[in-house]
Amino acid sequence: MNSLDPLFAPRSIALIGASPRTDSPGGILLHNLSGFRGDIYPVTPAHREIRGLTCYPEPAALPENVDLAVILRPAAEVPAVVAGLRNRCRYAIVVSAGFAETGRGALQEELARAGHEAGIRLLGPNCLGVFNPARQLDTFFLPADRMxxxxxxxxxxxxxxxxxxxxxxxxxxxxxxxxxxxxxxxxxxxxxxxxxxxxxxxxxxxxxxxxxxxxxxxxxxxxxxxxxxxxxxxxxxxxxxxxxxxxxxxxxxxxxxxxxxxxxxxxxxxxxxxxxxxxxxxxxxxxxxxLQRQVSGARVCIITNAGGAGVLAVDACMRGGLETPPLPRDVLEGLRQSFPPFYAVGNPLDLTGQVRDADYGKALAALRDHYDAFLVIALTGVAGVTLGLADILVKFRAGISKPLVAHVAQGRLAGKLEKLLVKSGIPAFPTPERAARGIRLLLGGGG
Amino acid sequence: MNSLDPLFAPRSIALIGASPRTDSPGGILLHNLSGFRGDIYPVTPAHREIRGLTCYPEPAALPENVDLAVILRPAAEVPAVVAGLRNRCRYAIVVSAGFAETGRGALQEELARAGHEAGIRLLGPNCLGVFNPARQLDTFFLPADRMxxxxxxxxxxxxxxxxxxxxxxxxxxxxxxxxxxxxxxxxxxxxxxxxxxxxxxxxxxxxxxxxxxxxxxxxxxxxxxxxxxxxxxxxxxxxxxxxxxxxxxxxxxxxxxxxxxxxxxxxxxxxxxxxxxxxxxxxxxxxxxxLQRQVSGARVCIITNAGGAGVLAVDACMRGGLETPPLPRDVLEGLRQSFPPFYAVGNPLDLTGQVRDADYGKALAALRDHYDAFLVIALTGVAGVTLGLADILVKFRAGISKPLVAHVAQGRLAGKLEKLLVKSGIPAFPTPERAARGIRLLLGGGG
Missing domain, CATH: 3.40.50.261 (Succinyl-CoA synthetase domains)
Incomplete structure (x- = not known):
């Protein structure tokens, strides 16, 4: 079975149409490949050396066979370029445009034949190619400051x-x-x-x-x-x-x-x-x-410090075929006794603007065995929510194999809290509905 | 007819429950009102002066009647506070929570009666109140660094x-x-x-x-x-x-x-x-x-430099009940002759990654009379798109009374281009589908 490794993780690349001009695709690509973990052979008859790399006038002149060729020549020339790569490589990316997408179907068929006859598998044409950060492989003709x-x-x-x-x-x-x-x-x-x-x-x-x-x-x-x-x-x-x-x-x-x-x-x-x-x-x-593994289930618990956002999350869960069943009676009574009387203990559990970080932890601990997934909403505009909330959620999540996602918004802390959560494996979303969509995917549901 | 001006643009405010503590609602609110264009009377028996403002022990002690009272006292006290405001103001915002939302329906009814008997219109309870930046009126008990x-x-x-x-x-x-x-x-x-x-x-x-x-x-x-x-x-x-x-x-x-x-x-x-x-x-x-006025119509023209984004925009327009009719034959022929052969001249009009700013202007000028609205997609990752595109779109838009919205994304210029457009009255959206939603609203359609 063909693993496509020469395409995604080549050890060597021939760049057909390399250029020293940093405003041309051939130049940008050469620059983007400067960190590439492997050998690069620029192919162009116009230069003897670019960026310290020896250039070769044509594929036939390459000193060794390569895993991958990247072709940047005008469309009409590409079939001949591919034919010339016969026995030099097994894979080629045709970056060039101007084939079937502009009505030139015959040229594209000619390209297909050329690849077949040369025994070269082709990616493209009219494509950006591949990106593999582990190898610093990047065939996109977009400069770093543009993308x-x-x-x-x-x-x-x-x-x-x-x-x-x-x-x-x-x-x-x-x-x-x-x-x-x-x-x-x-x-x-x-x-x-x-x-x-x-x-x-x-x-x-x-x-x-x-x-x-x-x-x-x-x-x-x-x-x-x-x-x-x-x-x-x-x-x-x-x-x-x-x-x-x-x-x-x-x-x-x-x-x-x-x-x-x-x-x-x-x-x-x-x-x-x-x-x-x-x-x-x-x-x-x-x-x-x-960040998290899919599990099966449909019962979602929503814990919020913002009533309205909780209601929107319930709506979105229900629309997505999930359930937000009420709290078990004994848990409900227990939480009612340990929380201030103005917290609305239910599902969603509304800890109100008076919430303190620890309240989330208390609620999650009491509810962990009763639901399949947890949606935590934290609007950081209130004084009781701090970056310490991340620790509480991360610790809770470490002890369960159930999805936990957050909707973090509003307030200057939101950006920081979101980053802390994501770094520790808790996805954070900018709206209640998008957080509910995240939960739906983690519970194996459709998008 | 009652205009609610004393609520949204009061000349004077009594703050019942003012506090010097910047971590309490009464203190935060006083701070947020520091730029308020009008008179503020803190009401509290605990202090004689806060932030240079004379305090009054109770509403009866106020030196003059006010347009608006903002009440921050515990729920149980609020009906009496309202009764005490009789003849002192016509509007009161009850910020305090702990009424019907926590099962205390009787207390809320008592509050309603108190307002009615005192002839005071009440906003709330359990609310943030009002924000009117023109008057620097801001009754939200959220500090500026939190919201x-x-x-x-x-x-x-x-x-x-x-x-x-x-x-x-x-x-x-x-x-x-x-x-x-x-x-x-x-x-x-x-x-x-x-x-x-x-x-x-x-x-x-x-x-x-x-x-x-x-x-x-x-x-x-x-x-x-x-x-x-x-x-x-x-x-x-x-x-x-x-x-x-x-x-x-x-x-x-x-x-x-x-x-x-x-x-x-x-x-x-x-x-x-x-x-x-x-x-x-x-x-x-x-x-x-x-940014733009609603008009009637359904025919949308999509001009893009990114084929895929154009296709997604067409899908979203159609889903929203809009049409994306083909280009009139003569315009199509004209554009085909003036554009490179690999531009896909149609609707969407795909100017490809080879686009230059001026191409958008050329296309818009040729199409202006044939559509009801224009959706322009600019992915700024390609070299030919610059901040100059904003000028071109703004000038075009100045000469028509039809909606023009943009989807600007991808590329380090995107943020700046988006800001330039918004400043000049052209809404910019982060995805093709959301831009299509914007067009739909501007063409009088549902959300």
Missing amino acids: RRPRRGNVAVVSQSGAVLVSLLEGLAKIGSGVSRAVNYGNAVDLDAPELYDYLAEDSGTDVVLAYLESVGDGRRFIAAARRLAGRKPLLLLKAGKERSGQSAAFSHTGRLAGRYEVFSSILQQNGLREVGEFEELLDGARALS | RRPRRGNVAVVSQSGAVLVSLLEGLAKIGSGVSRAVNYGNAVDLDAPELYDYLAEDSGTDVVLAYLESVGDGRRFIAAARRLAGRKPLLLLKAGKERSGQSAAFSHTGRLAGRYEVFSSILQQNGLREVGEFEELLDGARALS
Whole structure:
């Protein structure tokens, strides 16, 4: 079985179309690969050396075979470039655009043939390629000051669209999530979602997969691979091109027809595959599933210091098919006696603006055996909530194997508290509804 | 007709329960009122002077009548305090909690009677009161370092929940929106949503109203007032307590039964009132409606430099009942000739990663008469997008009376570009779907 390791973790790369100009893709890419843990061979007839690296006029002149070639030449030249790489490498990323997505289907077919005849597996064309922070592999032609990269972590991202991939990676960086592998496969002339999914299913560094797609090549193959992957780890799918005009937009974007969405969607459902509704839910899903393990269950306990936010969280839980059952009578009586009379002891448990950090701990301890998951809401605008709340939640969570997520908001402490929580494995969300969505994913529910 | 001006823009305030302690509500409130444009009379028997202000032992000792009293005494004392204010003021805010929301319905009825007998209109109890940045009126017992206040602007916020109000205000501050009036009415023993809505309908400084509610006192009165308000300016309603357990949570929160949501929701719809689905949509609505006027129409043009984001925007528009019709044939031919062959000229119009700022301007100029609204997507990770794009969009928008919103993301320029746009009246959103929601609101559609 082909592991795609030469693509995601190559030991050597030939960069076809390297350039010293830092405002050209070939120059940006060379710069972004400066930390790469392996050998880099710039290929260009125009220079003898760039950034201290010896250049080679053509692939045939390379001193050794490479694991991966990255091709940045104009579209019309690419089939010949691929043919020239025969016996020099097994994988090539075709970054160049200007194939089926601009109506040049014949050129794309020519590219496919060239790859097949040369025995080279192709990623792309019209793609950004791959990102693997563990190896400092980064084939994106976006300078560092234009795109913030996420740290190393356990989230993999597979996207048909380059822009969506980049937005997702920046979003993950912003919320402090880390990435194991990221890949944009563009027009998918050869390598497609199924093989990438199979690779990620086996990848031990990946715990959750975010997938964006607009179209599917071979439907059966796609579903089979998606099922295999989802059987191993959480897979969150965002399918765009849902509506009629979205479908034609998706066609001009990657040159493949999106297919009837309703059919696709119902097949996903029949196969137990999780589909998310919009972009933001992919990020929220990563937030939750990269930090905690999925368990089964539906009974959620909500503990809040803000009545309204608690009510919104209950609404969102119920909408998502979860339950927020009342507190067991004996626990209720016990908490009523130990809390001030104006705390509303129920589910949600409203500790009011008078709350102190320790009250959350007291409530959680009393309720830990009675619910499947805990949603803690802390608006930090009140005096009794401090950064010490993070310790209390982290300690509680360390003693259970149930999901605990937080909605932290409002107040200058919120940002700091959120960071402390995330660092210790507790996902924090900016609204009650998004926190409820996090809980739903952790309880194995759909997006 | 009672204008509620003494409540929202009083010339003088008596603060019953003032304190020098900056960690007590009475002290925080006094501090927050330090910039108040009017007279403040601290009332407390324990001190002769606080922060340079003469204190009065009881309301009867006040040197003159005041427009507004703010009451911070323990719940049990409040009815007597109100009785003591007879002939001293016409409005009082009861900040104190511990009434119907904690099962003390009799005490709340006693409070209602006291207000009625004293001829004093009451806001609350169990509320934060009012915020009016134009007068530096701020009755929230939250220190400035615990809650960021928004600037002065044209968005009014009316919330039954104090925590939701505070979260909304911080959210508005974060996105750069300004506030005209904000009010939290809590248990609504007297003043309720209808009178507050009527006041805001008349208030010339308010262009859009965000309303959060969990329960409605007199349904007919509520609907009538909401209709009057929505007839004058956009009103976005978020009703919490939608689900059965949400309803009982809402009861313990403000002591009023939430009613059957489905009935309420269908009545809203029948009356053409706009309901939003969750918290974040209130903020997104404010972003759009505070900057641009609603118009009628449904035909949206999407111009993007990121194919995938364009497809997601089309999906979201279609889901929201909008149309994204193809480009007129002659415009399409013209743009095809003036743009590089790899731009995907359609709707969405995909200018690809090779875009330059001026391309957006060229496309908008060619399409301005053919659509009702424009959704511009700019991922700033590519070299051709600069802050100059703001100028181009602002100039285009100055010449039309149609909505133009942006989805700006990804790339270190995004934050700056977003700020520039918002400052010049163009709402910018962090995801394609949320931008589409903004367009939908500006085209008069539901949330």
